[in-house]
Amino acid sequence: MTEPKLPIRTRLASGLTKGAAALSRATGRGEGSVIGARVGMLVDPDMLANLAAGRRIALISGTNGKTTTTRLTTAAVGVLGEVATNSLGANMPTGHTSALVKAGPTPYAVLEVDEHYLPQVLEATHPELVALLNLSRDQLDRAQEVAGIAAKWRTLLTGKNVHVVANADDPMVVWAASVVPSVTWVAAGQRWLDDSWVCPECGSTIERSGEQWGCVTGDLVRPIPQWSVRDDGVVDPTGTYHEVHLQLPGRINKANAATALAVADRFGAPVLEALPRLAQVTSVAGRYATVVKDGRTIRLLLSKNPAGWLEAFDMAEDVPTLLAINARDPDGHDTSWLYDVDFSPVRGRRVLITGDRAYDLAVRLEVNDVRFEHVTSFGKALAAVPPGRLEVIANYTAFQDIRAELDRVN
Missing domain, CATH: 3.90.190.20 (Mur ligase, C-terminal domain)
Incomplete structure (x- = not known):
C-alpha cells in the first residue's frame, strides 16, 4: 500500500496520539489507546476519517462476539496483507483512531464497533463491508432496547453503498440488513430467542420450526444463507464443506468463524488459505485463556x-x-x-x-x-x-x- 498523503494536522495529531499513549503506559495507567486518541482528536476532529481513507475496511458489530469475530476476521483477511485492527476491544471511535495510528498505513482494516457507535463510525470510515452478528438485551441503564438499535441500524444502512454480512438467524439483524441491496447471509445461529418473538416490521408473532423462522403475516422471513455452520465446519456459497479447527471452544465460535470467512471471502481471500489462520487464534484479550x-x-x-x-x-x-x-x-x-x-x-x-x-x-x-x-x-x-x-x-x-x-x- 502506498502511504496516503495525510493532512499536516492529522500527522501532528498522530504523533501526539502515540506520545500520549506511550506516557500512559510508562506511568502504569494502562495501554493508552483511548487517552492517546482523545488527545489527537482534539487537534484533528477528522482524524479517524483521514486515517481510514485509502484502506479496505470491514466493521464488525453486534451485542455479543464482536471481539472474537474481529480477531478471527483479522486472521483470515491477513492472508491478503497487513491488517489494522483494534484487537483489545477498544470499540469506540477513540479506539479505532488509536488502532489506525498504531498500525500505520495498511491496505486493510478490520474494526470492532460498539453497536451504538456504528452510525458514527460508518460515516467516518466509509467501510467496504459491515458484519452484523446479533442483537440481544444488555444492561438497560446503559443500552437501548434491542428494537431501538435495530431501527437505528436499518435507518443507517438505507441508501448506503456498503456490502453487509449478516446473521440470517436473528430476525432483528435480518430486518436491519434487508434494506441493503448486497447482503451475504450467514446461518450463524441464535440460541437466545427472548428478544425476537415479535416482528419488528409489523408487530406480529415470529414463529420457528427447526432452523426456519418467519413472521406469521409473511412480512419478514429467514433469508436463504450463503454460509452455514454444519457439524465441525462451515459450508461456503458453492456448497463446499470445510472442516474448521479452532482452539476456541463452543459452537458460537464456529459461527464466528463462518462470519470471518464470509468477510474474508468478500475481500478476495481464498478460503483454503484463510482456514489455517483461524486455528492460530488461541485466546482473545484473555477470553478462553x-x-x-x-x-x-x-x-x-x-x-x-x-x-x-x-x-x-x-x-x-x-x-x-x-x-x-x-x-x-x-x-x-x-x-x-x-x-x-x-x-x-x-x-x-x-x-x-x-x-x-x-x-x-x-x-x-x-x-x-x-x-x-x-x-x-x-x-x-x-x-x-x-x-x-x-x-x-x-x-x-x-x-x-x-x-x-x-x-x-x-
Whole structure:
C-alpha cells in the first residue's frame, strides 16, 4: 500500500496520539489507546476519517462476539496483507483512531464497533463491508432496547453503498440488513430467542420450526444463507464443506468463524488459505485463556449479558465453576438482567461466587435452586477447590479483576 498523503494536522495529531499513549503506559495507567486518541482528536476532529481513507475496511458489530469475530476476521483477511485492527476491544471511535495510528498505513482494516457507535463510525470510515452478528438485551441503564438499535441500524444502512454480512438467524439483524441491496447471509445461529418473538416490521408473532423462522403475516422471513455452520465446519456459497479447527471452544465460535470467512471471502481471500489462520487464534484479550496454577487448570470465560451467559454455560465443563459479577460503569449498574439468565445448567456442580455484586447473584441462584459458596476473591476461590479444572465465568470488570489477580499470583 502506498502511504496516503495525510493532512499536516492529522500527522501532528498522530504523533501526539502515540506520545500520549506511550506516557500512559510508562506511568502504569494502562495501554493508552483511548487517552492517546482523545488527545489527537482534539487537534484533528477528522482524524479517524483521514486515517481510514485509502484502506479496505470491514466493521464488525453486534451485542455479543464482536471481539472474537474481529480477531478471527483479522486472521483470515491477513492472508491478503497487513491488517489494522483494534484487537483489545477498544470499540469506540477513540479506539479505532488509536488502532489506525498504531498500525500505520495498511491496505486493510478490520474494526470492532460498539453497536451504538456504528452510525458514527460508518460515516467516518466509509467501510467496504459491515458484519452484523446479533442483537440481544444488555444492561438497560446503559443500552437501548434491542428494537431501538435495530431501527437505528436499518435507518443507517438505507441508501448506503456498503456490502453487509449478516446473521440470517436473528430476525432483528435480518430486518436491519434487508434494506441493503448486497447482503451475504450467514446461518450463524441464535440460541437466545427472548428478544425476537415479535416482528419488528409489523408487530406480529415470529414463529420457528427447526432452523426456519418467519413472521406469521409473511412480512419478514429467514433469508436463504450463503454460509452455514454444519457439524465441525462451515459450508461456503458453492456448497463446499470445510472442516474448521479452532482452539476456541463452543459452537458460537464456529459461527464466528463462518462470519470471518464470509468477510474474508468478500475481500478476495481464498478460503483454503484463510482456514489455517483461524486455528492460530488461541485466546482473545484473555477470553478462553487457560492458565495452570498450583495444580489447577483455570479457564476464563467472559459473559456480559444473558445471551453471553447462555453461550458460556454451553462451553463450560461440568467441573467446579466460579461465577463473578460486578456492576461498575463498563458493566452497567443495573443487575436485574441476572433474572433473564437461566442458571440451571450449573445446578449440581460445585459453584462458587464472588465479585462486587455477589449477593445479587446469590439471590438469583437461590431462585434457580443452585447451591453455592461465597468467596471474597479469586485467590480464595482457587484455594477452596482441589487440584484439577476450574471454570471461571465473569462479566467485564470482574473478568479484568480476575486476570489482574492471576497476574499477581503468577
